[in-house]
Amino acid sequence: MHIGKKRHDENHHAEERPLSGGNVSDGVVRVGDTVRRPAGPWTPAVHALLDHLHAAGFRAAPRPLGIDDRGREVLTFAPGEVVWPGRFALLEPPRRLARVARLIRDFHDAVEGFTPPADARWQELIPAEGADIIAHHDLAPWNLVIGGEDEWAFIDWDAAGPGSRLWDVAYAAHGFIPLSADPARQRTDAADRLRAFADAYGLDEAERRHLVPLLGRRTRSMHDFLRDRTARGDQPWATLWAEGHGDTWRHDTAYIEEREDQWLRALLTGEG
Structure with missing residues (x-):
């Protein structure tokens, strides 16, 4: 499964802010209203899962927005x-x-x-x-x-x-x-x-x-x-x-x- 690269122009010049909270958070940053994380071989399957959850009406998970121009997965930011x-x-x-x-x-x-x-x-x-x-x-x-x-x-x-x-x-x-x-x-x-x-x-x-x-x-x-x-x-x-x-x-x-x-x-x- 291929995840197309999506450019988020509204966040292109936004400041990157490191996010923490879990035990494994290296390379996880917030950019505007999105989160950027290192992608891996599992990313296409995880994005398919998240897409399915939202289509099924489950809203307590981030939505996948593709891959940015640095090869990172892009997800919606969960406020709170x-x-x-x-x-x-x-x-x-x-x-x-x-x-x-x-x-x-x-x-x-x-x-x-x-x-x-x-x-x-x-x-x-x-x-x-x-x-x-x-x-x-x-x-x-x-x-x-x-x-x-x-x-x-x-x-x-x-x-x-x-x-x-x-x-x-x-x-x-x-x-x-x-x-x-x-x-x-x-x-x-x-x-x-x-x-x-x-x-x-x-x-x-x-x-x-x-x-x-x-x-x-x-x-x-x-x-x-x-x-x-x-x-x-x-x-x-x-x-x-x-x-x-x-x-x-x-x-x-x-x-x-x-x-x-x-x-x-x-x-x-x-x-x-």
């Missing part, structure tokens, strides 16, 4: 605040946590009708358990932008690829509940928040039973990914490992797995 770091209080009200879960459900429902291009290439950084949809793979606070009440958007779709609904939900639950071993982030009401998240998404009983052991495995997959990429000397993963991110994912995995009975009770009976 990135929830991470330091702005987690934006999701403190239960209704906002529920809205995140519903937004993920809306995305999953919209993507079900997507047929990837025949020559689609995806990054597939971490092999998923199951592949019933094209998943986001990084639905986390650092990729959620909250603007006005009608301006919520998930960003950073470059890691999208084959996955499953529950694979995405398990990862999102870790970040948004959060399910964290860190005393500064650990929630005494984590089980209640997990149930509220599952309720808002609309998980049935079988999905809830499947989700509980998946929570730990999905979290562990992040630790293993960083470990393996660091052993190969790959950046920016080696830097993240050196900064202690591997330990964070390992401790969170232990925290989650030690409380599987608690999560299951909360999801099935409402008793945390």
